[in-house]
Amino acid sequence: MPKTTMNPFVAQQPAPPETLVRLLGKTGVTINGDAPWDIKVYDETVYRDVLTRGTLGLGQAYIEGRWDCSRLDEFFTRMMRADIDEEMGGWGKLQLLGDILRHALFNLQAPERAFQVAQLHYDIGNDVFEAMLDSSMSYSCAYWENAHTLEEAQTHKLDMICRKLDLQPGEHVLEIGCGWGGLAKHMAQHYQVNVLGITVSVEQQAMAKERCAGLSVDIQLLDYRKLQGQFDKIVSVGMFEHVGPKNYPIYFATVHRLLKDNGLFLLHTIGNHKTALYTDAWIDRYIFPNGKLPSASEVSNAIEKKFLIEDWHNFGPDYDRTLMAWWDKFSRAWPELQFKYDESFYRMWKYYLMCCAGYFRSRQGQLWQLVLSKRQSNRIYRSIRPGANS
Incomplete structure (x- = not known):
């Protein structure tokens, strides 16, 4: 398995935004916690991207190695059981509005x-x-x-x-x-x-x-x-x-x-x-x-x-x-x-x-x-x- 190139010393990172901590509290997921479904944040820019770009920001940050999780499947299960992914979809309101309008106004599956x-x-x-x-x-x-x-x-x-x-x-x-x-x-x-x-x-x-x-x-x-x-x-x-x-x-x-x-x-x-x-x-x-x-x-x-x-x-x-x-x-x-x-x-x-x-x-x-x-x-x-x- 590839190893992340980011700094693993998460304890040196600033505390995560209270908004994220409170939201994840509904799911049993902890930022920098010890459970297999907890996420390890290696770069504080993850918080900005999630708050401004929602699920797109979260996924892009993962691809770039800025956060990780040993049981991603369980992380997502907890997020979706609590419908947190839908709340995150509403972050980055301009992007969300653009997505809704794109589906409403255009035939995205045209020939x-x-x-x-x-x-x-x-x-x-x-x-x-x-x-x-x-x-x-x-x-x-x-x-x-x-x-x-x-x-x-x-x-x-x-x-x-x-x-x-x-x-x-x-x-x-x-x-x-x-x-x-x-x-x-x-x-x-x-x-x-x-x-x-x-x-x-x-x-x-x-x-x-x-x-x-x-x-x-x-x-x-x-x-x-x-x-x-x-x-x-x-x-x-x-x-x-x-x-x-x-x-x-x-x-x-x-x-x-x-x-x-x-x-x-x-x-x-x-x-x-x-x-x-x-x-x-x-x-x-x-x-x-x-x-x-x-x-x-x-x-x-x-x-x-x-x-x-x-x-x-x-x-x-x-x-x-x-x-x-x-x-x-x-x-x-x-x-x-x-x-x-x-x-x-x-x-x-x-x-x-x-x-x-x-x-x-x-x-x-x-x-x-x-x-x-x-x-x-x-x-x-x-x-x-x-x-x-x-």
Whole structure:
């Protein structure tokens, strides 16, 4: 693990602002305390940045090594259980107002912006994701019921999706946001379906094509709004978080247009515990630009008059375990990765995985799988919960 370059003698630093001490008192986190979730501040500029820039200032200071914490996941869990992160989001009022207005006034997920998240995040280097993920390269929540390893949990998730979709040999399946081709490969290999997968990532497309070679799978670099055709089943895993509320109508209208009347659509997405006006500034800047997590009411309002909800499955706690498994694999692979990526990247990636683990552990974050059908459908649907009664 990289060592911080900052002065570790925290006792020499001035006392932290009373505002921060009082706020953190609600969480059980102490500045320069001895608990694993306490933070060690090495530079007093951290206080200024947090008070003026909120969560963005906190995250940037961590990347730069100006503070540290031995159990970041527990630090974030305590912060989010007490909703302190939301109070911090209000600091730096000009920045907050700018974030709210940016989401309100602009379509941050418009077609001309669709490829930005790939350029910043998904195309950083396949070696990072290969080191961190399971062999299927599934970059979404695993299903841990009756699973003991990440490999098992992701395989169970892939198969659960196929069973929920009631895939039949010869069907034509559309995958919106196919990643590195893990689900497409699984569907084609084990359920003998024909798959069209789309992605906005050049790196993902190249690897997915290679991994699915010889199978009835077509991987295209394409924005979902340009899709044409008719499909028996449609699935989207971990992509809806990039759609944005302004585009929910066209997203669901597109899926409705592409889906056959008797078909099924499975939507796998992270969900927020409440409707938010903006995205966390640090996540937006460093990890997922232009992203926006939906609330349950936003999803249900968007599908009204377009789809019926056949099933709504929440297994959000499984994402905490998934993220910690990813971190374990990434940290063990770091001795090899460090020759290509610097210490700032290591700290950014750790911060990302740990704050997301805290998000789900605190129950602010949910993970939903919805199975949707058209009203014209004449099928009778039965919910699938593999392993629930085993």
